Amino acid sequence: MQFDLNPDRLLPPEQPTRDIARTLYESVKDLPIISPHGHVPISWFAEEQxxxxxxxxxxxxxxxxxxxxxxxxxxxxxxxxxxxxxxxxxxxxxxxxxxxxxxxxxxxxxxxxxxxxxxxxxxxxxxxxxxxxxxxxxxxxxxxxxxxxTTRKLVKKFNISFISTTDDPVDDLHLHDQVAADKEFGVRVAPCFRPDKYLEPARVDWPELVAALGKAAGVDTSTYDGFYEAMRRRRLYFKEHGAVASDHSHADAGTARLTDAEARDLYAQALKGSISKTDATRLRRHFVNDQAKLAQSDGLTMTIHPAVYRNYDYQNFVDFGPDTGADIPDKVDFAAGLRPLLNEYGNNPDFHFVAFTMDETEYSRSLGPLAGFYPALYVGAPWWFIDAPEPILRYFQAVVTAAGFTKLSGFIDDTRALCSIPARHDMNRRLTSRFVATLVADHRLSLDEGLQIVHDAVCAQPAKVFKL
Amino acid sequence: MQFDLNPDRLLPPEQPTRDIARTLYESVKDLPIISPHGHVPISWFAEEQxxxxxxxxxxxxxxxxxxxxxxxxxxxxxxxxxxxxxxxxxxxxxxxxxxxxxxxxxxxxxxxxxxxxxxxxxxxxxxxxxxxxxxxxxxxxxxxxxxxxTTRKLVKKFNISFISTTDDPVDDLHLHDQVAADKEFGVRVAPCFRPDKYLEPARVDWPELVAALGKAAGVDTSTYDGFYEAMRRRRLYFKEHGAVASDHSHADAGTARLTDAEARDLYAQALKGSISKTDATRLRRHFVNDQAKLAQSDGLTMTIHPAVYRNYDYQNFVDFGPDTGADIPDKVDFAAGLRPLLNEYGNNPDFHFVAFTMDETEYSRSLGPLAGFYPALYVGAPWWFIDAPEPILRYFQAVVTAAGFTKLSGFIDDTRALCSIPARHDMNRRLTSRFVATLVADHRLSLDEGLQIVHDAVCAQPAKVFKL
Amino acid sequence: MQFDLNPDRLLPPEQPTRDIARTLYESVKDLPIISPHGHVPISWFAEEQxxxxxxxxxxxxxxxxxxxxxxxxxxxxxxxxxxxxxxxxxxxxxxxxxxxxxxxxxxxxxxxxxxxxxxxxxxxxxxxxxxxxxxxxxxxxxxxxxxxxTTRKLVKKFNISFISTTDDPVDDLHLHDQVAADKEFGVRVAPCFRPDKYLEPARVDWPELVAALGKAAGVDTSTYDGFYEAMRRRRLYFKEHGAVASDHSHADAGTARLTDAEARDLYAQALKGSISKTDATRLRRHFVNDQAKLAQSDGLTMTIHPAVYRNYDYQNFVDFGPDTGADIPDKVDFAAGLRPLLNEYGNNPDFHFVAFTMDETEYSRSLGPLAGFYPALYVGAPWWFIDAPEPILRYFQAVVTAAGFTKLSGFIDDTRALCSIPARHDMNRRLTSRFVATLVADHRLSLDEGLQIVHDAVCAQPAKVFKL
The missing domain is CATH 1.10.2020.10 (uronate isomerase, domain 2, chain A)
Incomplete structure (x- = not known):
């Protein structure tokens, strides 16, 4: 059977919204792709594979x-x-x-x-x-x-102007340097600072991780102060090598700080392996808060996407390892969890903080209202299980009335599936056009405003949020 | 005033989606009804009443x-x-x-x-x-x-090919046998194993219930092992008398197992009436897990619909008894609650496990993703308060992008209102057609695929899920 | 650039729903405004400002x-x-x-x-x-x-037939008397009894508040019984001066009663400043229950809108005070919280109790079902962050199938922005027409029924709920 893609796919089927959506979509469909968060291996960009x-x-x-x-x-x-x-x-x-x-x-x-x-x-x-x-x-x-x-041919074919990988804080980023030096390649590729496992003092391998971090940073991490300094240096190292963001995923959205004394004490306990589960969680939340603190000076955009049961299926994890489809979203409570962080740093417009979620209940209840007050906060696009037509439309319908368009993160594809990148961005452009078309059809926006909004959604907004 | 039912009722009013939906609906509207869960008394089928x-x-x-x-x-x-x-x-x-x-x-x-x-x-x-x-x-x-x-004339008029009642584990099912033996009747009627009250050790009448269960099973239920064996036998008895499923509704979705020793100990405490509230809950969750364990060998499909405040209004319960409209849905946490059960049995494709809910937040956050990984799990259709046009469409919009159509339960009417059965199934066929029509209109599916999907939704899917 | 408002704004863009919605909207657009809850200062009505x-x-x-x-x-x-x-x-x-x-x-x-x-x-x-x-x-x-x-000219221009202010229980309401006596003004303006801070025994200024209440009521409030009597008197005073409702906003929806002895004891502790945080919460929930108890005799409609983090941003509160945009909705649990209140007073059809929320998950899960059983309960219209087109349509879609139209509160504008009042009511009339038009287009209602429903939504329903 012959198959082709209908040019109107995902645009609203009914008139007059369809024609409006077509006009909007036509105006953005060929713009370059900005991909501020994803998981394509840097090696694919560094070498013709x-x-x-x-x-x-x-x-x-x-x-x-x-x-x-x-x-x-x-x-x-x-x-x-x-x-x-x-x-x-x-x-x-x-x-x-x-x-x-x-x-x-x-x-x-x-x-x-x-x-x-x-x-x-x-x-x-x-x-x-x-x-x-x-x-x-x-x-x-x-x-x-x-x-x-080949990998590089594909990337160039996809008209990607910016793409970020996701990287370990101890990575020396030499492949990123190599790509950056390759003037012929012409795609800006940035590393992203992803320190999750270094912020989880309950892990059995945490002492080794911390030691490796110290080694990479050239700092003794046997104390909390050393750990903090090592983080500061590695973030700067990443920034110097092109990074624009740090990325964080933990079991909850907690960000409460400890006193310095307590942080030092719990850090020492964690290194000895004697920290309690509760205290390990408290220390991790303090560490996450630290990342925001460090962002005040180094300027990296901070993205979080908390509350996933990683490796929900135990035997599957044993047999096949992580990231094989057995991760399940959990409830999240942003209003309670982020309060310490937002109270401390949320009023700084130069700090950019993006919260992603798969708990859709949070969009209208907390993320919309929070982003509608705090200059630092942007509401992340739907990701993973909800990066799909119906939930993307729900996201717009839930967030925009509270926070407007200027406090959205712009689209991220978050994928390691290279060939899906253009399809994902195109899908999002169609759906953004679809949503904006409903506002135009409702006479809530003029068509000219709609055109500006979809253009910004694809270009200006991610460039602003990620300081490109 | 003259009144008639519009043939297009509940189909999408706008073109081109309406015509697509009409085509889909026309293709399924006259198919026989499969009703895998309901509350019509068996006596109505056994005798011309x-x-x-x-x-x-x-x-x-x-x-x-x-x-x-x-x-x-x-x-x-x-x-x-x-x-x-x-x-x-x-x-x-x-x-x-x-x-x-x-x-x-x-x-x-x-x-x-x-x-x-x-x-x-x-x-x-x-x-x-x-x-x-x-x-x-x-x-x-x-x-x-x-x-x-009469009752039987109505059922035959309704073109029902399969219908399940809901029954007490100690029932001898003689009326079911009578109906099954009645070759002239021609409707397959199955009992359903519903052991809720026997799994609630906090009930004051639990010791008597357990004794009655033992008597029905011919097993001494004064120990946990006897209780387990009695359950095993009664499930088999039900299966031999036509049952295809067991059905469960408790206050939460918990399924954590105890150790055998602890189960035996708590069981003994419960029989003596000395079990604490917390331990009674833990024992009940273990019992629910046991039902899944038993299903691994007897093959009954297991359906759950947890988290309802039964008899929310105390005086109403005193005056009018249960099931009079004063039951209120509660929040539920499937991801946490089902984890033990799914880790143990969820990867067995021969085990069929259906989770129903009225907490719509769970559809996209947990049930869709869980059913999108575990072969055993199917997402139950909206029931009770949300068996209505808007929530049914929300259900499809929330679940399908994560779990597809093949991991849905198919429709259940769950009713004791006999005459509403054809209306309920017809309503669902209209709404299924409406949702699938939106995917066709969006050019996400071809019309042929849409036709296959609505046909499967009415026939193949419930037959598969309930092993008919 | 010339600008005008499209007469069809917010009506559904697609046919045939648009024409139905237009017909519905035309029938209600010029009806007088009933505003049963808001924050316009009474002084604006009392004097030409x-x-x-x-x-x-x-x-x-x-x-x-x-x-x-x-x-x-x-x-x-x-x-x-x-x-x-x-x-x-x-x-x-x-x-x-x-x-x-x-x-x-x-x-x-x-x-x-x-x-x-x-x-x-x-x-x-x-x-x-x-x-x-x-x-x-x-x-x-x-x-x-x-x-x-001027303030009064605007109000008259807006065709408001009834409007409520929000007032402190110790207010002598002389400005309300003045407005009521002004026969020329012709707008009915009612005070609303808002005792929140007097019901929060954890506040540091609570002893003074309670003393002031006692003074206003002419009762010694040094005991719980005196406090209760003072509340009773002030509510009656408000009623005598035109009030139709009391209004309540606390951190949760809890309404559990204490024993009389415990209430007296905790009250004494609170006055001494020695009450624990937990007990202060328990006492507050008892106080809220008391308000419902008092409503059984004085007949004031009781409205609640719990679960907001007031003054979420600490520094913002210090610098700019309350009500400056830094309040964030919290999760709420109506089914658990309201159970004591509804069990005691919910079956009294003469008691009118309206629950507002910004936690949209509660609409279909608890508020719809609860209002579908309890005569006293009405589901409040979306307010504050969700008083917007998309969430208002979601509200109808979530609540009506469970509770019908006759258990909705009718619209409240809840605003201190005087000039937005006609725009807000008009927006709601458009959206009510839009939702009802979808039911007519679906052939679930006749056009005549739709016309009756939108008319009732604007006039009869708020008049019934607030006993105007």
């Missing part, structure tokens, strides 16, 4: 996809997850499994992104499904072997 | 209706609730009260179902309301006295 | 507006908040700031109300924005100096 096969591009590393196949009853092992030796035949079989279970993806954004990628990146014109998965696999495989579909 | 009057059919047993009349200021006594001697005159007056307060039902599904029943089951052509309630009562009364409107 | 300038009318007292300018990085001081000497030049500059940041208001109701006020109250025909703010300021300033735009 070939993907070994379509499965390692589209399935194995993408927990959005593997989790659906898992719920269809397939083993993650058969999808290549955490497999040391995964043969070409196994890879092809994994792709056939995707075809077999294609009906399970109906209505999900994964299907949308995948079809968009097949058509727009690889020029596939057959409808993907159980019958065609094999042929399409072979077609993709052949294309990936050519020089037109 | 006459309803004594319209009030005892439409008002007295239906807490959806009585609660609205109560909030209008009427006493439940005047509606026949818990009344031993309710005269024909009182019954007619109760129906007049429904007419008097008909405006209070505007916008509610109860109005929708009632009008649908009047027109499609009884052929009433007058608009129901304060002026016509009496005449319509008399008209219905005359019809109910005929042989065309 | 001139507003000193547009900023003191539109910006300084309106925390909806100041918070947005604050999040844009402006200091509240520059907006005149809590400034003793604010010069005409500063006032004009504040208005220029509003113009400068006008884009930040796109999509918010504040923009909608402001434009509506400019056009409909002051006849401004220029588009407000950075370039025109100065000229419009001067134009408004000139109009405010005339006798056509």
């Amino acid at each position: 070939h993907f070994s096969d379509p499965t390692s591009l589209f399935i194995t590393p993408d927990h959005y996809v593997t989790r659906v196949l898992h719920t269809c009853g397939e083993s993650l092992a058969d999808l290549g997850v955490n497999q040391k030796d995964f043969t070409p035949e196994q890879a092809r079989n994994a792709f056939l499994l995707l075809g077999k279970h294609w009906a399970a993806f109906a209505g999900t954004p994964m299907r949308y992104w995948f079809e968009d990628s097949l058509r727009n990146v690889f020029g596939i014109t057959r409808q993907f499904g159980p019958e065609t998965a094999g042929e399409i696999y072979d077609e993709l495989n052949a294309l990936l072997a050519t020089d037109d579909f | 006459h309803f004594s009057d319209p009030t005892s059919l439409f008002i007295t047993p239906d807490h959806y209706v009585t609660r609205v009349l109560h909030t209008c200021g009427e006493s439940l006594a005047d509606l026949g609730v818990n009344q031993k001697d309710f005269t024909p005159e009182q019954a007619r007056n109760a129906f007049l009260l429904l007419g008097k307060h008909w405006a209070a039902f505007a916008g509610t599904p109860m109005r929708y179902w009632f009008e649908d029943s009047l027109r499609n089951v009884f052929g009433i052509t007058r608009q129901f309301g304060p002026e016509t309630a009496g005449e319509i009562y008399d008209e219905l009364n005359a019809l109910l006295a005929t042989d065309d409107f | 001139h507003f000193s300038d547009p900023t003191s009318l539109f910006i300084t007292p309106d925390h909806y507006v100041t918070r947005v300018l604050h999040t844009c990085g402006e200091s509240l001081a520059d907006l005149g908040v809590n400034q003793k000497d604010f010069t005409p030049e500063q006032a004009r500059n504040a208005f220029l700031l509003l113009g400068k940041h006008w884009a930040a208001f796109a999509g918010t109701p504040m923009r909608y109300w402001f434009e509506d006020s400019l056009r409909n109250v002051f006849g401004i025909t220029r588009q407000f924005g950075p370039e025109t703010a100065g000229e419009i300021y001067d134009e408004l300033n000139a109009l405010l100096a005339t006798d056509d735009f």
